[in-house]
Amino acid sequence: MLNHRQHHLNNNKILAIVPAYNEEEGIEQVIASLQKHTPYADILVINDGSTDETGQLAENAGAMVLHLCCNLGIGGAVQTGYRYAAENGYDYAVQIDGDGQHNPSDLDKLLNGMRETGADMVVGSRFIEKEGFQSTFTRKLGIDLLVGLVTRLTGKRITDPTSGYRLCNRRAIALFAQEYPTDYPEVEALVLLDNYQLSFKEIPVVMNERQGGVSSISPLQSIYYMCKVILAILIMKTRKKKAWEMSHDT
Incomplete structure (x- = not known):
């Protein structure tokens, strides 16, 4: 297993993207956990137009913070992080929720x-080994429906399509910096x-x-x-590639 020293020896630049909207109850703990478990990663909090002290608390905790002047929603906030990663030459970017659901120790x-x-892209799934918090019964029913649809559309088995715990390499960063779904983008x-x-x-x-705040759904x-x-996602499946493929396809 790669340890922290090996990450540094490989000279990889890793960015932790933390989208946060009114997460003052838990943002300091999230940043502290990232600093403890992933000292090799830079931390970027996207303060998505919060009306509380999320942005200031994140700055005080030692994270880089981009303050959005209005609430763009999770898609816009996450894409802001990917654009920052692409423009600053990061090799990997990982999404970490600002509400404490994701464990930085799993990075x-x-x-x-x-x-x-x-x-x-690697997705952290809570449903493979079925440990920890497993979502509510009604949401799990919806997730199961999306599992079947995404598996059929892509031909790839997925167990947790709504998971926001995701690690991307340079190719995925470049794509998401240019094109990323809005609203609830994980499945799309x-x-x-x-x-x-x-x-x-x-x-x-x-x-x-x-650990705090209010779910967007x-x-x-x-x-x-x-x-x-x-x-x-049905509309997404029918869309044609844009200019991105011309400069990034191998």
């Missing part, structure tokens, strides 16, 4: 999985990668319940969310 597993499989991003013949693999991780929005995501 080594994602890095090892990417190097072993050669995948362009898998289809987008497949459209461009980029690969993704899953690695088992353990997730926590959110309320129970009353769940049905609307499912319908919107299903329609979005």
